Amino acid sequence: AQTVTQSQPEMSVQEAETVTLSCTYDTSESDYYLFWYKQPPSRQMILVIRQEAYKQQNATENRFSVNFQKAAKSFSLKISDSQLGDAAMYFCAYEAGNMLTFGGGTRLMVKP
Amino acid sequence: EADIYQTPRYLVIGTGKKITLECSQTMGHDKMYWYQQDPGMELHLIHYSYGVNSTEKGDLSSESTVSRIRTEHFPLTLESARPSHTSQYLCASSRPGLNTGELFFGEGSRLTVL
DSSP states (O other): OOEEEOOOSEEEEETTSOEEEOOEEEOSOSSOEEEEEEEOTTSOOEEEEEEETTOOSOOEETTEEEEEETTTTEEEEEEOSOOGGGOEEEEEEEEETTEEEEOOOEEEEEEO | OOSEEEEOSEEEEOTTOOEEEEEEESSOOSEEEEEEEOTTSOEEEEEEEEETTEEEEOSSOOSOEEOOSBTTBOOEEESSOOGGGOEEEEEEEEOSSTTOOOOEEOOOEEEEEO
16 A cells, blocks of 8 residues: 655744745555645645656646656655645645555744 | 635544544546545655546555545545544645646645544
């Protein structure tokens, strides 16, 4: 069974600074997808960024980028120029065969 | 914002009551899911459906049941609620096709059983 581990229950960042959230996963598959989802307080969870395992290039979406290390089974999320609206729970997720497995989440706090 | 809706958003009920959490999406998605999430904790898949008349149990055992009579509707029912059912329930859907990955979530139904 696949597992997804987020070792940082909470992280804090100063507004305008950069923060990196960690995620590791365990799988025997070679073809899969990885995701970061954001869950703001009392609001819908939304997709932040997606990475296909067969692509070596790290995905980027505006201020959000990932560091995908396939051999190490590591998938970290970097948020640049942090904004107050980035405060949320962030979930790393793994998908193979149409089923998503989520990590335990990291609560990100942004200090003004 | 995604076109997936859950009602009620908040519900407080007594032990032994029957409740149904509603979930509807207007995107024509075949796949729908129910996740259970305790506050600030990870999501656990409890039910999913790949289309009309298709329902499967997820990774986390749940006493709830689901039905999928229409593509757009995926209600979750608890026949006799207990305090252990207190949690947030998130409904989600995804587009047809393999490995599209993106789930569209509702805002959640927060259930408290006294």
